[in-house]
Amino acid sequence: MKILIIEDEAHIADGLRFNIEAEGHEAEIAPDGETGLELAARGFDAIVLDVMLPGIDGFDVARSLRERNDFTPILMLTARGRPEDVLKGFEAGTDDYLPKPFDLEIFLARLNGLLRRREWSRRETSQTRVGDTFEINGKTIDFANLELRSGGETIHLTMMEIKLLRYLIDHEGQTVSRNTILEDVWGLQEDTDTRAIDNFIVRLRKYLEDTPNDPQIVRTVRGVGYKFVSLKN
Numbered sequence: 096m097k098i099l100i101i102e103d104e105a106h107i108a109d110g111l112r113f114n115i116e117a118e119g120h121e122a123e124i125a126p127d128g129e130t131g132l133e134l135a136a137r138g139f140d141a142i143v144l145d146v147m148l149p150g151i152d153g154f155d156v157a158r159s160l161r162e163r164n165d166f167t168p169i170l171m172l173t174a175r176g177r178p179e180d181v182l183k184g185f186e187a188g189t190d191d192y193l194p195k196p197f198d199l200e201i202f203l204a205r206l207n208g209l210l211r212r213r214e215w216s217r218r219e220t221s222q223t224r225v226g227d228t229f230e231i232n233g234k235t236i237d238f239a240n241l242e243l244r245s246g247g248e249t250i251h252l253t254m255m256e257i258k259l260l261r262y263l264i265d266h267e268g269q270t271v272s273r274n275t276i277l278e279d280v281w282g283l284q285e286d287t288d289t290r291a292i293d294n295f296i297v298r299l300r301k302y303l304e305d306t307p308n309d310p311q312i313v314r315t316v317r318g319v320g321y322k323f324v325s326l327k328n
């Protein structure tokens with residue numbers, strides 16, 4: 096497996112590379128976001144991405160990758176105690192995060208999890224549905240492959256989009272509050288800014304709804320949160 100490390104602190108980057116190579120993988124280091132984006136075009140199996148970088152930051156790097164349809168799994172390294180960074184990272188399209196400073200064993204476990212992305216998605220999402228797909232509004236959500244298929248079109252979803260979708264589907268017909276979503280899906284505390292969830296909902300609606308501005312599937316419950324309504328019922 097080939098791992099790209101986008102990290103400006105040389106001692107951290109070198110330490111990560113050493114440990115990744117000790118696991119039998121290959122690793123390359125990019126000391127800033129621009130270089131990272133250039134190198135990423137060569138194709139990697141996973142990207143380790145620091146948030147605070149000289150020039151363009153980690154969020155912009157993630158966003159640029161996703162915009163150019165690069166869905167390589169991204170593990171983001173965030174500063175400790177910054178849940179807003181975590182949310183911003185998920186919005187930008189990252190798949191997992193690790194607060195600095197971190198334990199190398201945990202880093203490797205997370206990285207290996209991302210490399211086994213499909214297994215990870217099965218483990219991380221609940222198992223209340225038989226099979227790994229869900230049909231809605233003529234579209235197929237493929238949880239294991241992180242895809243949404245509609246006609247001949249395939250849309251790639253991020254891990255967090257899939258987790259949120261699975262959560263809403265599992266709570267079909269129930270109103271779920273933004274705070275509950277923050278805790279259950281993102282694993283974040285209640286004092287975090289919940290607006291990031293709204294941005295995710297906007298994206299899910301674009302994927303699922305015929306008229307995203309008049310949502311019939313992911314409905315808003317004013318002042319509370321959201322309710323997933325399956326059109327089949």
Ligand code: CA
Pocket residue numbers: 102103104145146147148
């Ligand atoms: Ca940094």
